[in-house]
Amino acid sequence: MSGVVHTNTAELFLVGQDASNMMGDPAGVCYPTSTAEVQEAVRWARAKGMTFIARGAGTGLAGGAIPTAGSLVICLTKMNQIRSIDVARRSAWVEPGVLNADLSRRTSRHGLHFAPDPSSQQSCTIGGNVANNSGGPHCLSEGVTSAHILALEVVLPSGEVCILDAENSLFDLRGAFVGSEGMFGIATAIEVRLVQNPPHVSTMVVGFASVHEGAMAVSAIIAHGIIPSALEMMDAPITRAVEEYVHAGFPLDAAAMLIVEIDGLEHSVSHGSLEVKDIVHRFGATSFRVAKSSAERALIWKGRKTAFGAIARIQPNYYLHDTVVPRKKLAEVLSQVSIIAAQEQLQVMNVFHAGDGNLHPILMFDKRVDGVMDRVHRAGSEIVRVSLEAGGVLSGEHGIGLEKRDFMRWMFTENDLLFQQKLRSAFDPEGISNPHKVLPRGSGCADMSSIPPGSWV
Amino acid sequence: MSNIAGRFQLVNEEDLNTCVNCGLCLPHCPTYRVTGEDIFSPRGRINLIRSVKHGDLELTKDVVTALDTCIQCMGCEPACPSGVKYHEIISPVKAELHTRWNLRDATLRCGLYVVTHMRTLRFFTSAISVAQKLKVFPQKLPVPKLNFRQPHFNIDAESSSKREVLLYTGCVMDAWYRNVHLDTIALLEALGYSVQVSGDEYGCCGALHEHAGFAQVAEKIQSKIPRPTNSSMMVVNSAGCSASLKKTLAENRVVLDINELLHLHIEDLQKILVRQNETVLVQEPCHLRHVQGISQEVKELLEISFTVTQLEDDGLCCGAGGSFSFSQPVMATAVRQRKIDEIDRVIDSISPHSVHYLASANPGCSSFLSGCGFDVEIAHPVSLLAQSLRPRISGGGQ
Secondary structure, eight states, rough: OOGGGGGOHHHHHHHHHHSSSSOOOOOOEEOOSSSHHHHHHHHHHHHOOOOEEESSSSOOOOSTTTTOOOOOOEEOOOOOOEOOOOOOOTTEEEESSSHHHHHHHHHHHEEEOOOOSOTTTOOOOOOHHHTTTTTOTTTHOOOGGGGEEEEEEEOOOTOOOEEEEEEESOOOHHHHTTTTTTTOOEEEEEEEEEOOOEEEEEEEEEEESSSHHHHHHHHHHTTTTTSSSEEEEEEEHHHHHHHHHHHOOOOOOOOOOEEEEEEEEHHHHHHHHHHHHHHHHHTEEEEEEESSSSSHHHHHHHHTTTTTGGGTTTEEEEEOOOEEEOOHHHHHHHHHHHHHHHTTTTTEEEEEEEEGGGOOEEEEEOOTTTTHHHHHHHHHHHHHHHHHHHOSSSOOOOTTTTTTGGGGGHSSSSHHHHHHHHHHHHOTTTBBTTTTTTSSSSSTOOSSSSSOOOOOO | OOHHHHGGGOHHHHHHTOOOOOOOOOOOOOOHHHHGGGGSSSHHHHHHHHHHHTTTTTTHHHEEEHEEEEEEEEOOHHHOOTEEEEEEEEHHHHHHHHHHHOOHHHHHHHHHHHTTOOHHHHHHHHHHHHHTTTTOOOOOOSOOOSSOOOOOOOOOOOOOOOOOEEEEEOOOOHHOOHHHHHHHHHHHHHHOOOOEETTTOOOOOHHHHHHHHHHHHHHHHHTTTTOOTTOOOEEEESSHHHHHHHHHTTTOOEEHEEEEEHTTTTHHHHHBBBBOOOOEEEEOOOHTTTTOOOOOHHHHHHHHTTTEEEEESOOOOOOTTHHHHSHHHHHHHHHHHHHHHHHHHHHHHOOOOOOOOEESOOOOHHHHHTTOOOOOSOOHHHHHTTTBBBBTTOOOOO
């Protein structure tokens, strides 16, 4: 085993990072190609007294894939085969390193796709989606990853392999495993549910003169009983930044922009679109456009899904936040977010899943400026605080990782945390699988050490 | 090694800062796709370059390998939402790394010397063609079937058309693929152009040298390319060369890739091309799709005469990469295998034996793919279009 563990500094430096601003310090990295090799790696780490961490594409934003000092990174990107597709059952067995977008591309000729579509879907892996219980714009109507996992083959921290599913085990533990951020073991094969590609789709781009009006329209659409397949909002600064890059024809004069997508049978799509048009106009829409072709629709989604990257055109660093608030509090929390950013003299942009109240305020900065990290840190905490005060939660889809770990007590009681720790211990009694994540320090004896060097949250 | 690391200072800090580590480039990088390892990804390489530049990381053998194995296909650039100018980061680094001497490197230097000396290149071409006839030339090498003598240009000298165009003939393109030039001339003349050929005076464009990291040699070659004033438009039918010449001659003359020029006349072509009952699979050269942004144009042109199928791999590189397949054979072969698997998958999904041609607009890709015993004929899109010209108009290329 030691022969295939890479320990050169360059590689360790790279697998010590993900898409967050944190940095870890692993002792080795390996690339297993089968369940047996993952078992071997886990057993090897255990025997050496090392902790281990599963890694996919490293696109996470909450530091869930940042290895703690001295751990073995088990990188699953070489396990990238789609083992089987069952068209009749609408399911597929895939390995954890299969890319989210590749899965939908491969199943498209059967008229099927994997519903969760995080913005990083072209790069992120299904294994990572399982670990973070990933969402995405189209999860509004289809549900997040946990609603699409039929079975899991898991290498437990003990090195044993078990199957988690609804049919063959005493307890259905899929719900516990999905979203466990790599702390319960490593999924080595995943049976996913595939959903039918919609026969008709209507994608609308609506401009508003204020964020408040846009947010009110979002609430009204849902209150009216319409569940769009996606309902996204972008504020003026991010719309401008994105438009410069994608040229999707976004309304540059609007203070806020909604992307509303309705899919289904032809009649219900046309009826739903008319209702949406009616509602948004009642809430003062300043522009309304329907995508005329699939190319136009693809461009709109490209703009939405690569929005955060366009920030580099403004500032070299960003902190992409992730909290959830009740829909009817959207407008209120958004204005608080802009006040917080102004107080800390930071630029902020908003691009988010408005339909389910999942905010993504993006704080922009240049980390080379003295003291800026402290301001970013303070603004981040304040955003969490106002979101929770509005009745929201810590994270919508990025996960807790290291980023939100120390905020857990703001939301959960000691008792809540204790039971979470007990569940974790049931899977991983020694605390060797991705330790020091999610559960705050002191909530369990196994998680006492500090955040890795270089991290700032 | 440390003095080389010092020269990483040439990489612009702002270019490095544009990368926010998001990872959206990963699936668009052929070497990451085949390895799944961060060290062989654009994000990883940028991180390494930044750290070496800042003195946080030593320029170890692993770092050099990571940088040497970048094909420079530029697939990551259009995929990057932050607009990272990856070529600005990797080019100076590649140039600095090229100070080693070993057998492979020496052979590469010889090869790159030959392409700038047309008489020598033609001599070797004839010699290889004899070896191929005698079946003593290794079939595995990425060399297409060559002719002992090249067919002559047959230019319509009587043409008094005001639409003048200069066909850039190049080095390997002329020695190995003269037929593509004849087909280009046939199409352009059918469209009413008066065509001149650049000939050996223009020679190599230096793209291969620049790509391989021989920046100074490339600069010298490029400075020798004639720059006449008030000149006609130049058309280039090798994607790698058109990308390079557009840059070199940016201030001197209009340079168009042949696919670009033909696409401007798509309506005229619809009148003069006949339908063929055959299917073409398009392989998109990186320097056409990623560097010049020409993609759907080729498909639309071929659709005039053929049923066209595309690969579903976002134009991922085939591994040829100029001289990359020679200098990094292991990585290049792995990348090529992925391309072949993708081609096979698409062909199988239609029905076997239903694809007649693989169209590729770059000689490097064509020869590299021809070296792996494909049973589908590889052809330049221009040749496929030329064979669809209505017989009464077809003049050249006979």
